[in-house]
Amino acid sequence: MSLDLSPRLADPDALYAALIAAHQGLDEAASRRLDAQLVLLLANHIGAQDVVFQAIAIARDLAAAQEGATA
Amino acid sequence: MKPDTTLPVLIAGGGLVGLTLALDLARRGVRAVVLDQAASVAEGSRAICFAKRTLEIFARLGLGARMLEKGITWNQGRVFFQAREIYGFNLLAEDGHECPAFVNLQQYHVEAWLVDACLAAGVDIRRRYRVVGVENGADVRVSVAGPEGTYTLRAAWLIACDGARSFVRESLGLDFLGQVFRDRFLIADVKMQADFPTERWFWFDPPFHRHQSVLLHKQPDDVWRIDFQLGWEADPEVERAPERVCARIRAMLGEDVDFSLEWVSVYTFRCRRLHRFVHGRTIFAGDAAHQLSPFGARGGNSGVQDADNLGWKLAAVLAGAPVRLLDSYDAERVAAADENILHATRSTDFITPKSPAARAYRxxxxxxxxxxxFARPLVNSGRLSRPAVLADSPLNDPEADDWPGAPPLGSVAIDAPVGEDDWLLRHLGDGFTLLVFGPPFPLDAPAVRCLFIAAEPVPGRADVLHDRTGLAARRYGAPIGGCVLLRPDQHVLSRFVRYDAARVASAMARVVASIGVMA
Incomplete structure (x- = not known):
């Protein structure tokens, strides 16, 4: 299965706001844990590991490129 | 032993692996000389979890009943995170196997039984001898130093079972490649009368040992294994001090628990292996060949599987089979070591997170x-050691037939109950075996020992096993008349939808060239 990269969210602003709100009042470590829990919950919901691996690869490439650009 | 005679096999190291190999060889008529530095079997319980496959190998070697009787069988595990128990699990394997998933048993008990069995089989064990020089040529010349001075032994094959700090490996200048984990662990074996259940308890970040992990496990004779993660900064000398260890244990168990220390050790994790295990006439096995983190019980168990894999091949080569048979030991056990290293590394990465992100995920x-x-299968406090599937073995028969539910080539023979209080694996013996599923019929020119697995009993026929539950036929998925050819180490070599003497002979000839070598 291939990672679906088309826009699929009905209310993107609400989703973004919910993510930011979830982190409010948390310290760095708790924020990281929250993100990790989200990733694990969603990965399990998706189930198809090859899809998750594609998402990991894209995110990793972007993060590495951004690090290179700011270094 | 006169210095001018050539020994068939010289084994450096009389620990778990060296003794297992010596016993296996003795049963095949090869009397090895075993050298060991120590005056007696090792102190300290060391390896304590003997996995199902190891128990099956020891059963073949005649030590199975003792291990099952003395060993502690457990199925229940509990995982704690900080102050809370987060879940319990049951490892109970499916019914219908003689051996449990594993037993807990001190390594010194097993070694003592191995020594007795080796001596009874005529193995020459020379204690307080160490290897001081190795010349690895057309044969091997080994200088040894011991109570009767220094002398040279010549051997057709030298098997290095001399542990993680192998002198043989060092003297051949071989690199030990892999990873050292920046962490230290304290093992304390504690003798106490405690009413903890017979379970494996694993704590992540408990209140009595903050930011680290702790493991509690039961052994026979009221001995408990406690494993404290210490971190990289810990000083091994300081941590080994009994008063320091006792303070940690009291913090864990309470001030009023009465206990005595049996054994204390501080170690670091290493996951590394030799590039190749076969170097001319010198062959490496066990920790001398590969070193693993202890979580998952892969050190001792993989070493015993090394010995199980090597014994029959070495005996066959000494009896005239082509030397290249030993290349399959290298291919099979290097692949198995890599699988073990992968699992051990993953467990270690979970137990010891190496970055803030890794800790957040953990x-x-x-x-x-x-x-x-859903998240429980992601918790990794050590994965159960399972037998290697030798899927890419050069020995696997490319002409093998297949059927739905067939055991994969290179997988280990599956046990099942047969007859009354009897088990399929007990009947396999030390040589090649052909399992023939279905009622017995006259076999044309059998080149190998054949066992029928039949739904109905046939009194008076030792070669017919009564599959009274139908589990054997189901586990092998075999059609009536289907055959599974097993190697002497009980791994699947080939499969045939119907008996064909010529095809069986040719599958075996690929392995040993001449069938007479190992019938």
Whole structure:
């Protein structure tokens, strides 16, 4: 299965706001844990590991490129 | 032993692996000389978890009943995170196997039984001898130093079972490649009368040992294994001090628990191996060939499987089979070591997170696992050691037939109950075996020992096993008349939808060239 990269969210602003709100009042470590829990919950919901691996690869490439650009 | 005679096999190291190999060889008529530095079997329980496959190998070697009787069988595990138990699990394997998933048993008990069995089989064990020089040529010349001075032994084959700090490996100048984990662990074996259940308890970040992990496990004779993660900064000398160890144990068990220390050790994790295990006439096995983290019980168990894999091949080569048979030991056990290293590395990465992100994921898994069963399989406090599937073995028969539910080539023979209080694996013996599923019929020119697995009993026929539950036929998925050819180490070599003497002979000839070598 291939990672679906088309826009699929009905209310993107609400989703973004919910993510930011979830982190409010948390310290760095708790924020990281929250993100990790989200990733694990969603990965399990998706189930198809090859899809998750594609998402990991894209995110990793972007993060590495951004690090290179700011270094 | 006159210095001018050539020994068939010289084994450096009389620990778990060297003794297992010596016993296996003795049963095949090869009397090895075993050298060991120590005056007696090792102190300290060291390896304590003997996995199902190891128990099956020891059963073949005649030590199975003792191990099952003395060993502690457990199935229940519990995982704690900080102050709470987050879940319990049951490892109970499916019914219908003689051996449990594993037993807990001190390594010194097993070594003592191996020594007795080796001596009874005529193995020459020379204690307080160490290897001081190795010349690895057309044969091997080994200088040894011991109570009767220094002398040279010549051997057709030298098997290095001399442990993680192998002198043989060092003297051949071979690199030991892999990873050292920046962490230290304290093992304390504690003798006490405690009413903890016979379970494996694993704590992540408990209140009595903050930011580290702790493991509690039961052994026979009221001995408990406690494993404290210490971190990289810990000083091994300071941590080994009995008063320091006792303070940690009291913090864990309470001030009023009465106990005595049996054994204390501080270690670091290493996951590394030799590039190749076969170097001319010198062959490496066990920790001398590969070193693993202890979580998952892969050190001792993989070493015993090395010995199980090597014994019959070495005996066959000494009896005239082509030397290249030993290349399959290298291919098969290097692949198995890599699989073990992969699992051990993953467990270690979970137990010892190496970055803030890794710690966040670890703690996220543990928090989720308390409430949601989906996250429990992600918790990795050591994965159960399973027998290697030699899927890419050069020995596997490319002409093998297949059927739905067939055991994969290179997988280990599956046990099943047969007859009354009897088990399929007990009947396999030390040589090649052909399992023939269905009622017995006259076999044309059998080149190998054949066992029929039949749904109906046939009194008076030792070669017919009564599959009274139907589990054997089901586990092998075999059609009536289907055959599974097993190697002497009980791994699947080939499969045939119907008996064909010529095809069986040719599958075996690929392995040993001449069938007479190992019938």
């Amino acid at each position: 703690d996220a898994v543990l928090s989720l696992a308390e409430r949601f069963p």
